[in-house]
Amino acid sequence: MVHLEQPQLSGLGRNPAAPTGVLVRLAAHDAGRHGLLMRKGQLPDAVAEALLTHGGSDSAAQLHGRRVSPAMRSRIAGHPDPAIRDARADLVRTLVECGSGLGIESLVEAYGRPPAELAADPDPRVRAAIAQDWHDRPAAVQSALLADPDPEVRAAATRAEHPGVPPELRERCLADPAVRSHLARRLPLTPAQFERLLAAGDKSVLRALAGNPCLTADMVARLQDSEDPSVRVAVAYSQHVPPEIRDRLLSLVEAEDATGSIDAKVALHWSSYRPDWLRDVPLAERLTYLDCPHAVFRRTLAESTDLPDEAWQRLDEDPDVSVRYAAALRSDVPTETLLRLVRAHGDPSAFRPLLVEHPNFPRRELRGLVDEPDPRVRLLALEDPELPVAELHQLGDCEESILRSGVARHPNVGADLLERLLADPEPKVADHAAANPVLPRASMDRIIAQAGL
Template sequence: MLAGLAENPALPADLVDRLVAAPHRPFELACRPDLSGPQLDALIARDAHGVALSRHLPPQVRHRLAAHPDPSVRVALVISATPDERDLFERFTADPAPEVREQLAQCDHTPADLRARLAHDPAPGVRAALGQYWTAAPEPVRRVLLTDPEDGVRAAACATYFRRLPHPVPPADLVPALLADPLTRAGAAPHCDPDTTDLAGLAADPDPEVRRALATHPGLPAAIRDRLAADPRALVRLAVLARPDTPAAARAALHDSVTGPWEPPGEDVDEETAIEIEIDRFGAGAELRMLRLPWVTADPLPHLDSPHPVFRRAAAASTDLPAEARARLLADPDNEVALAAARSSSDPIDPVTAERLDRGHRPFKRMRWRPADAFPLPVQTLRRLAADPAPRMRLLALRDPDLPAALLERLAADPEERVRRAAASHPAHTPAAFRALLDDPSPSVHRAAAANPALPVEEMRARLDAAGL
């Protein structure tokens, strides 16, 4: 509960003082935007790192923390820095702690000329971070990183995965050397010259990441493409499936091979490789759900009736669909296809469709976003959902700021913790309802109630009194 009070923007200054003096004061207190100088001094003495993470510090406090002896405090300052703090960034490029300079390499706010200096940093970890995070670095910087004497730096600068988009393209004259290096071969394979590269050798490379990367090359001869289509690794086959030049029959077979029943490899495959193949197969299923097919989106009509939802979803993402085609895709039995059609539409989505999209939303990765964020439901629908059997749909009712008291009271006592937690943030509770929520057995519920700006000040004071603060 104290953590909730600490982040409550309506907490009076005298109660902030009481929390600052608490022996186990909440971390959230350090990030308040209304802290006074004495309050900051007291917090810095006990948790300089937490204070340094705040984005609301006066400049003089940030400069003071820049000289703090604990490197983690200086790292936190980089994390919370704003683009206009050039003097801070410049100071940290020469910081004695490599972890501070590594954070600087990762930070998109670091001025380009200062960031470029880090390509010559003595710590390989700093240079590797630069290669992974600064994908838009000028070519001279990328060249330095791609030819770095340290293996880890070259591997980070020429990879199949980067921490930022778009992924960089290596200079053409460096590609042959990058292909010759096992650590950078996979990152360079999509950019090789088909006329001067041993494509058959790359297609037979023992590293499946190399074969997978090669399968994305737009200029592959059909024979190499078909060879990769028979690769034992599912992620390689998935890359072939996603190619625009893969024949329809081959694509169907590839889709079945990725989504169909699992067939263990033969006895001639050693146990370690068999495990890797099985993990790869699971990964391919996940990748299939997130696959992007820009060439389908650019020419959607031939794919409206594709038997593969991923292709219909890519078609539905087009903003140029005829009305009839969009209507078909909005009614698609695959919710992700219908959602893509809704998100690419310039027309309003009717409430019935919006509710269906939200009810059927099951993201592969955990996320806070849900379709109702993009397609708000009308008040009458929200109030009806207060009695919905599905807890995640009852949550939507709390988006009505004028929710009738009886419905709000019911949701505040909901058997599902997540519903009560959301209800605790509603602005329309009575003092008695707030007290009940503050006494809820779930820490997340009473924290949300304590953080609610509508919580009466008398109740805030009473809770601190009860805690002996």
């Protein structure tokens, strides 16, 4: 995260090429500490010491584990100031009290006891934190957590799929209002269990039931008349629903979405329901979904690896860009398909790997994207680590700050352009420029001096 008031200092704190002396001086400023604590890797002891001196307990709470050397961990553990000595443990305990956690290692470190002891702690908030963060707990511990008198502990013990609920405890847990929505989402259910959950009249349970991949056709049919848009969408995605019912259910939700229903919009666009079962059916059945009017089915089909060429051609020309993107991730996608998709839409992925990182993408074409009208496409030119300085200047003059930020991070950016980006009015651009390891030492010293450090 960028420090909005002093982005050069926060960026310099993250700069992997900044020498220890610069980092020590940065620790005297709030923005510098902000960047230092976001820095990757282990901090030099001198820098950690400076953070303790200037940042006190706020900094000490972040100096733990592999962030600091064993010697510095010992130094903090024996620090004469209890606020510094106990800062990390106090932070973890505060988060536990708020119902959050930082992982099992932090819990053990903060409370100074092994996980099995913490699972029996008198404080239910501690037991709930263990149930949430101790993923490989033994079966005996899980059984005790499932029988805990506090409903928050029982809920935390069943929120994740693993370690799960032993068969002999499922009936009892399905009757427990604290956990039944978690189990309704994934357990194979008998008809009697399904009917009891349905009769509970709980919206969260109903939505969980609708997404359960283990439901039988009869169970799915019992959910078809629900007024809840989320249930309708989940049922429409079931393998047990014929096309005409699927179309009807999705049309109802789409009509509600068009009238401004937030529940309908969430159900259609942001829910976790997916027709994942389609990946596992025989090829002949999968191919029948090439003509499905609902993009989510065609997108799931495009995640196959064994489709015939004519099916891939259809998917590569699909009217929905998300379907074309899914199809473009296959190992043997043609080069021209990747390039056409990138030029038309940029890279739809918010995560790595990008389309331009696909082995079949012609990396030599990246530079040609600099002149594209769409800024999403121009941005991908920066994936070329050897993009010439002239092109970087061109992108650095763009109105869109995301492009200037990309230039500020680029390894081939020249010193003069980097200097200009350091003064950019958008804090994120200046922060990235200061964090670039090609930043000259003279620029680092000037940033430090201008801050009076």
